[in-house]
Amino acid sequence: MKIYVTKDKKEMNQKAAEIILERIQEKPDMTLGLATGGTPEGTYDDLVNDHQQHGTSYQNITTFNLDEYVGLPSDDPNSYLSYMREHLFNHIDIPPEQTNLPNGTAEDLEAECDEYETRIHGHGGVDLQLLGIGENGHIGFNEPGTSFGSKTHIVELAESTREANARFFDSKDDVPTHAITMGIQTILKAKEIVLMISGERKQEALLRLLHGGVSEDFPASALKEHPNLTVIADEAAIENKSVVD
Numbered sequence: 001m002k003i004y005v006t007k008d009k010k011e012m013n014q015k016a017a018e019i020i021l022e023r024i025q026e027k028p029d030m031t032l033g034l035a036t037g038g039t040p041e042g043t044y045d046d047l048v049n050d051h052q053q054h055g056t057s058y059q060n061i062t063t064f065n066l067d068e069y070v071g072l073p074s075d076d077p078n079s080y081l082s083y084m085r086e087h088l089f090n091h092i093d094i095p096p097e098q099t100n101l102p103n104g105t106a107e108d109l110e111a112e113c114d115e116y117e118t119r120i121h122g123h124g125g126v127d128l129q130l131l132g133i134g135e136n137g138h139i140g141f142n143e144p145g146t147s148f149g150s151k152t153h154i155v156e157l158a159e160s161t162r163e164a165n166a167r168f169f170d171s172k173d174d175v176p177t178h179a180i181t182m183g184i185q186t187i188l189k190a191k192e193i194v195l196m197i198s199g200e201r202k203q204e205a206l207l208r209l210l211h212g213g214v215s216e217d218f219p220a221s222a223l224k225e226h227p228n229l230t231v232i233a234d235e236a237a238i239e240n241k242s243v244v245d
């Protein structure tokens with residue numbers, strides 16, 4: 001596990017963007033696993049600025065997103081597809097058919113999960129998976145108690161997760177109760193993982209990730225066994241210096 005500590009969220013996002021751009025240089029047809037939420041927004045801004053200023057091409061890049069809410073029309077402003085269009089896809093030259101998210105309005109959600117999982121691995125898997133982390137240690141929408149062997153599946157969102165995400169909705173009642181998410185095994189199959197952790201609210205999660213055991217009640221602990229994990233944490237996420245020593 002490599003750990004970078006940055007002075008603030010901006011620097012954390014820049015570091016993650018730097019790593020992604022290095023990988024795109026090395027492999028212009030790479031497959032990127034993408035996350036949503038507040039944490040990666042700055043990284044997507046940096047990738048867009050780099051594309052506009054330096055012309056990094058996404059023509060041969062493929063993306064797979066971690067998760068999508070169930071029941072939100074894809075054009076709903078709070079769908080993760082809308083988030084990705086707003087923060088990244090509409091501002092770079094990636095062909096839309098090379099971007100992939102689970103379809104949260106599929107007739108048969110179970111079949112959708114199986115198809116998404118097959119599509120990821122049929123494509124050759126994810127080269128670099130970008131991740132955030134929930135306060136309760138969830139990764140994607142894999143809540144505490146999710147099996148480390150889980151594949152893409154439907155989850156019922158924990159109340160704490162719905163509360164944390166309510167800030168993006170008009171009211172908490174508008175937050176969907178279920179989502180489709182890559183499973184923990186799906187995530188662990190990525191060749192490389194970059195996990196960003198920012199802010200005081202994530203101090204407990206960072207502490208537990210670095211110093212806690214590996215247990216299914218803390219989904220992010222599954223990452224400790226990954227051979228190529230980079231954690232980028234800003235100082236606000238670090239309770240005190242000893243956390244990262």
Ligand SMILES: O=P(O)(O)OC[C@H]1O[C@](O)(CO)[C@@H](O)[C@@H]1O
Binds near residue numbers: 161165
């Ligand atoms: O980056 P945020 O907004 O703190 O969200 C943390 C995590 O929670 C989720 O948004 C799921 O609720 C994940 O996609 C994200 O990595």
